Amino acid sequence: NPGKSFYSSISRHVDETIKSESSGTSLTVVLLFSLQQNNQVVGVGSGSTIVYAVDRLAERVRQEKLNIVCVPTSFQARQLILKHGLSLSDLDRHPELDVAIDGADEVDASLTLIKGGGGCLTQEKIVAGCAKHFIVIADYRKDSKALGQQWKKGVPVEVIPIAYVPVSRAIARRFGGEAVLRMAVSKAGPVVTDNSNFILDWKFEHAQNWKEVNTAIKMIPGVVETGLFVGMAERVYFGMEDGSVKIRDPPVN
Numbered sequence: 001n002p003g004k005s006f007y008s009s010i011s012r013h014v015d016e017t018i019k020s021e022s023s024g025t026s027l028t029v030v031l032l033f034s035l036q037q038n039n040q041v042v043g044v045g046s047g048s049t050i051v052y053a054v055d056r057l058a059e060r061v062r063q064e065k066l067n068i069v070c071v072p073t074s075f076q077a078r079q080l081i082l083k084h085g086l087s088l089s090d091l092d093r094h095p096e097l098d099v100a101i102d103g104a105d106e107v108d109a110s111l112t113l114i115k116g117g118g119g120c121l122t123q124e125k126i127v128a129g130c131a132k133h134f135i136v137i138a139d140y141r142k143d144s145k146a147l148g149q150q151w152k153k154g155v156p157v158e159v160i161p162i163a164y165v166p167v168s169r170a171i172a173r174r175f176g177g178e179a180v181l182r183m184a185v186s187k188a189g190p191v192v193t194d195n196s197n198f199i200l201d202w203k204f205e206h207a208q209n210w211k212e213v214n215t216a217i218k219m220i221p222g223v224v225e226t227g228l229f230v231g232m233a234e235r236v237y238f239g240m241e242d243g244s245v246k247i248r249d250p251p252v253n
C-alpha cells in the first residue's frame, strides 16, 4: 500500500475536467494527475485518454518547473512526450519508475484490465511492471463488473508473426471462442505492432479465471504478451458522464 499521503496527494490533483470527443460520443474524461513530487520518473501510456493526462502533465511541468522524466509505452506515447517538450527516457536509463499512468479498454470489479485496443499492450505491460504505482484513467464506458460486458472486441494477444495460426488455434482449443488476426485499416494486411509483431483478438465466450488464463496463454510458444493486466492496477479513476470521478481500488482479500 503506497500510503495515505500518496492517495491524498493524488486526490488533490484530480483537478481538471476536460470534454473530449471519442467514437462520436461526447464524454467527460476526468484527469488524474498523480505526480505529487518533483524528480519523478513517469510511465506514459497510450491511447486517446492519456493524451489529456499528458497535456496536464506538461502544463504543470511548465508552470511549476518540475523536473520530470517520461518513459513511453509506444511510438505514440514517445511522440506525445516529444511534442510537449517533456524529457524522454527509456528503461535502460530508468528501469524503475515512480508511477505509470495509462488508459484501459475495460476494467472489471477486481481491477483486472483488458488493454491493447491500440495494440501497445506489450510495452504498456512492461512499463507498468517497472512502476512503483500503476494508475489507470478511463471513462465510464470502460467500467464493468466482469470482462466482456463492455468491451466486445476481445482480449488482444501479441504474437510473433509466423506463429499466429498455431497460437490462434491453441487459444480457441483450450479456452473456447475465437482468436482473430487484427487487420489494419489504412494498410493492406494485418496490424503490425511497434515491436513488429501481429495481434490476435481473442473473443472469449464466457468469464474465466483471468490470472490462470493469462499465464496459460503466455506459455503458448509464439505468444509475446496478452492484454490481460491482472493484479497490476493499483487504482482506477473513472470519468463519469456527469463530470464526477469514481475511484476504484483493488478489493481487499
Ligand SMILES: O=C(CO)[C@H](O)[C@H](O)COP(=O)(O)O
Pocket: 045, 046, 047, 048, 049, 050, 102, 103, 104, 105, 114, 115, 116, 117, 118, 119, 120, 121, 124
Ligand atoms: O491499451 C491501450 C492501447 O494499447 C489503451 O490504453 C486502451 O486501448 C485505451 O485507449 P483509449 O484511451 O483510446 O480508449
